[in-house]
Amino acid sequence: MSPDPAIPLLDVADLDVYLGASHVLQGVSLRLPAGPLSIIGRNGMGKTTLCQAIMGLVPTRSGRVALAGRELTGQRPVRIARAGIGYVPQGRRVFPSLSVHEHLVLTAPRGREAERAAWTIERVYDTFPRLAERRGNGGAQLSGGEQQMLAIARALLLNPTLLVMDEPTEGLAPVIVDHVVELLHTINREGVGLLLVEQNFLVATSVAARVLVMVNGRIALETSADEITRNEDMQRRYLGVSAH
Amino acid sequence: MIDLLAGFNGRLFLTVTLNGLTLAALYFIVASGFSLIFGLMRVVNMAHGSLYLLGGYVGYEVSVLSGSWLLALVAGAGAAALAGALLQKGIFGWMQGQDLRQTLAAIGVSIVLADLMLAQWGGTAYQLDLPAIFRSFVPLPVVNRYPMPRLMLIGLAVLIGIGLWAMLNRTRLGLLIRAGVDDRRMLEALGVDVPKVFLGVFAIGAGLAGLAGVIGGSVLSISPGEDARYLLSSLIVVIVGGMGSLSGAAIGALLVALAETYGLAYTPTYGVVYTFVIMVAVLAVRPQGLMGRPA
Numbered sequence: 369m370s371p372d373p374a375i376p377l378l379d380v381a382d383l384d385v386y387l388g389a390s391h392v393l394q395g396v397s398l399r400l401p402a403g404p405l406s407i408i409g410r411n412g413m414g415k416t417t418l419c420q421a422i423m424g425l426v427p428t429r430s431g432r433v434a435l436a437g438r439e440l441t442g443q444r445p446v447r448i449a450r451a452g453i454g455y456v457p458q459g460r461r462v463f464p465s466l467s468v469h470e471h472l473v474l475t476a477p478r479g480r481e482a483e484r485a486a487w488t489i490e491r492v493y494d495t496f497p498r499l500a501e502r503r504g505n506g507g508a509q510l511s512g513g514e515q516q517m518l519a520i521a522r523a524l525l526l527n528p529t530l531l532v533m534d535e536p537t538e539g540l541a542p543v544i545v546d547h548v549v550e551l552l553h554t555i556n557r558e559g560v561g562l563l564l565v566e567q568n569f570l571v572a573t574s575v576a577a578r579v580l581v582m583v584n585g586r587i588a589l590e591t592s593a594d595e596i597t598r599n600e601d602m603q604r605r606y607l608g609v610s611a612h
Numbered sequence: 613m614i615d616l617l618a619g620f621n622g623r624l625f626l627t628v629t630l631n632g633l634t635l636a637a638l639y640f641i642v643a644s645g646f647s648l649i650f651g652l653m654r655v656v657n658m659a660h661g662s663l664y665l666l667g668g669y670v671g672y673e674v675s676v677l678s679g680s681w682l683l684a685l686v687a688g689a690g691a692a693a694l695a696g697a698l699l700q701k702g703i704f705g706w707m708q709g710q711d712l713r714q715t716l717a718a719i720g721v722s723i724v725l726a727d728l729m730l731a732q733w734g735g736t737a738y739q740l741d742l743p744a745i746f747r748s749f750v751p752l753p754v755v756n757r758y759p760m761p762r763l764m765l766i767g768l769a770v771l772i773g774i775g776l777w778a779m780l781n782r783t784r785l786g787l788l789i790r791a792g793v794d795d796r797r798m799l800e801a802l803g804v805d806v807p808k809v810f811l812g813v814f815a816i817g818a819g820l821a822g823l824a825g826v827i828g829g830s831v832l833s834i835s836p837g838e839d840a841r842y843l844l845s846s847l848i849v850v851i852v853g854g855m856g857s858l859s860g861a862a863i864g865a866l867l868v869a870l871a872e873t874y875g876l877a878y879t880p881t882y883g884v885v886y887t888f889v890i891m892v893a894v895l896a897v898r899p900q901g902l903m904g905r906p907a
């Protein structure tokens with residue numbers, strides 16, 4: 369079944385989210401036709417809340433979320449994950465009580481699904497040799513980079529059509545960041561959609577050609593990676609810093 | 613003091629110790645189910661003692677009807693597991709994350725169940741008949757002989773402990789439980805139907821209470837008021853051992869049951885005090901319990 373090009377992979381329309389009394393997402397709309405899309409923005413602008421709203425982890429006041437035309441608004445996180453969204457949360461959130469291998473068993477396709485799945489435990493171990501070495505270690509004993517690999521691997525094992533990643537390079541050493549970027553390119557090539565939230569400007573612009581900038585709970589700017597890389601004035605205005 | 617030492621009686625001491633271990637075994641079986649439920653769901657199931665009592669009564673009826681103790685054991689555990697699953701599905705599941713509301717609802721359920729059971733079974737105490745081969749004594753040094761069913765209870769508690777450990781560490785359900793204890797919301801976001809896991813855990817925890825009810829009704833007896841007694845003992849055991857920890861439930865059960873039994877045997881006046889002394893001491897030094905994780 370080839371996807372209908374008229375229907376975007378992810379369609380978020382007029383999303384409003386309140387956390388307590390604060391209006392954290394204020395009418396957020398975005399369309400991800402296919403392929404990767406980056407969202408950048410300073411601290412506290414609502415990026416994580418947007419990811420959580422897409423996953424059904426925070427209640428939405430109004431607006432809608434659809435995956436490949438399928439309505440997901442108001443669904444429980446289980447249904448949203450099973451509909452095909454893999455979530456890699458900010459701070460990785462690996463399970464301290466589970467070993468590396470158990471994390472993979474948790475989400476790996478089982479039975480007949482495993483035969484036609486793109487991602488299996490074997491492939492994860494091939495792709496991330498470091499995880500194979502540490503398969504018996506507990507989630508709490510891993511380094512930040514290893515935890516990130518594990519969080520990505522466990523999401524990939526759901527064989528999602530879309531990955532939602534919240535700051536996957538946060539707190540990682542530069543070599544590990546390069547490794548993650550390489551991996552994100554691989555994921556893109558395989559046709560898995562990617563919604564990438566990043567504070568690392570270079571990562572955001574090297575992984576996706578299109579970039580959204582979030583300011584105070586709104587999508588303030590939609591532009592291309594090339595444009596925002598060239599335009600330092602734009603960077604200063606929306607991000608408060610220049611990448612150069 | 614001199615009197616106490618002069619009168620020290622090795623045989624009495626060993627008998628009391630064995631009685632303490634027997635009680636610890638029973639406390640462990642009840643409290644392990646209580647702790648399992650709390651560990652994953654953060655529900656303080658105040659109806660846990662009622663499930664113990666229900667298991668005992670159902671087991672009694674089945675043993676009278678069928679004459680089979682084993683069948684009574686299965687029926688008592690099964691009835692309590694079913695009742696627990698119904699409570700989770702029909703009541704607690706609707707209040708997920710609202711701890712206080714769940715606790716109050718559970719107290720309400722326990723009051724209703726206690727009255728229903730009183731109406732059905734009255735105020736008399738029942739005892740289940742054990743199969744003839746178990747109604748014997750085991751020869752032991754010093755104490756001479758000790759009732760077989762009590763020793764078997766200790767063995768059964770060890771088996772249940774091993775079984776629960778294997779379930780938690782070697783099965784998929786155990787994997788989901790451990791992950792759910794760590795981060796329930798993340799587990800849901802990975803496509804796991806957590807309410808379904810909750811239902812299974814509630815049934816297992818309640819089933820253990822029912823199983824303990826049948827065993828308690830065979831080795832000791834079953835009567836109104838036992839529900840409150842075993843709820844209280846479970847609460848103290850998990851407070852001492854640490855909520856949600858299997859080894860904590862074992863250590864807590866040992867400490868509480870031994871303190872209770874030695875206390876009653878040697879200083880009957882202050883018997884009940886020791887349990888609370890242990891609880892206060894643990895809370896002062898390690899508020900999360902001996903094996904518990906910091907909140």
Ligand SMILES: Nc1ncnc2c1ncn2[C@@H]1O[C@H](COP(=O)(O)OP(=O)(O)OP(=O)(O)O)[C@@H](O)[C@H]1O
Pocket residue numbers: 387388389390392409410411412413414415416417418458567
């Ligand atoms: N539970 C809550 N109640 C009220 N306000 C909250 C709550 N959680 C977050 N917020 C506020 O919502 C806003 C958006 O938070 P969010 O975590 O989505 O930002 P973010 O863009 O992901 O930030 P960062 O880059 O630091 O991860 C912040 O101003 C934060 O203070």
Ligand SMILES: [Mg+2]
Pocket residue numbers: 415416417458534
């Ligand atoms: Mg964030």
